[in-house]
Amino acid sequence: MSNNNMTISERLTRVAERANTLCNTVSSQISFINSALSEAEAQSSEFINNARAEQSHILLSSNQQMHLQDANAIKGFNTIGLESLEVTREATLHASNIVDHTGNGVGEDFKANVFNGYVNGYFDIVRLKWKRNMASHPARINDDWYRNYQQGALTTGCYFKLIAGSIGGEMSAYHNFANGWQLLGARQSASSISKAFTAPHSKLTLSRNTGEEGEALMCLFGTVSGFVNLEDKIWGLYPEFTKV
Known part of the structure; x- marks a missing residue:
């Protein structure tokens, strides 16, 4: 039957049938489209993660090992805005060993909850006890922005365990470990x-x-070049250009 001989009702029925056929065809392709998109997304994520892993990150700041200058300062850190600061060397991690300097078990706590692998080098875990002064200017753990080597693409990170008080700034928690430890970045x-x-x-x-x-426990604070893959809890010791 030609369209010319159809009633309006018959024509509408034919249009509805064709529309339904088209919808069924589109629906049958949606799963293939979604599958292709998921595969492309996975490939993109893999490429990005591999690119980050293959990128060289160079330490731009000083003393990521956080060795102390004395009981009131971290060597090479320009700490500002505090009325008082007390710094204690709690533990040193090297290879598979822990040196507990205070008997507080901080090194064991870190290894049990954050990283229990081999450390190719040395770093200290320090305890900070502070009181902020009454100035409105922020109290910075290391005021080093003006040293002209921290522009462009960069990442700042550390492992941190807040015991009392509060912290702020640009850094936020990328991962929460057990017993209060965090990867800040x-x-x-x-x-x-x-x-x-x-x-x-x-x-x-x-x-x-x-x-x-x-009061807080802290280790491995530093700034490196490029984007570190913090989402995968990747932060450690980095090769450095500057020396304290």
Whole structure:
């Protein structure tokens, strides 16, 4: 029967049948489209992760091992905004060994909850006890933004366990380990010309409120070149250009 001899009702029925056939065809292809998109997404994620893993990250800051200058300062750190700071060397990790300097078991705590592998080098875990002064300016653990080597694409990270008080700044928790340990990090891409001239000033600040006291355990604080894959809990000792 030609379309010319069809009633309006018959024509509408024919249109509906064709539309239904088209919908069925599209529906049958959706699973193939979704599968292709998922595969492409997985390949992109794998490429990005592999690219990050193959990228060389060079330490741009000083003393990532966090050796102490004395009982009130970390060697090479320009700590500002505090009324008082007490720093204790709790533990040293090297190879598969732990040196417990205080008897508090901090090194064992770190290995049990954060990383229990081989350490190709040395680093200290330190205890910070502080009181922020009454100035409105942030209290920074290491005020080093002005040293002209922390612009462009970079990552700042550390392992941190807050015991009392509060912290702030650009860094946030990328992973929460057991017993209060966290991987803190902040990243900046080279996405604009301004990033070639500036860097975050307050990566990690101690106490959000003036006059506040705090206490924390901390290790491996530093800034490196490029984007480190913090999502996969990757942060460790990095080769350095600068020496304290």
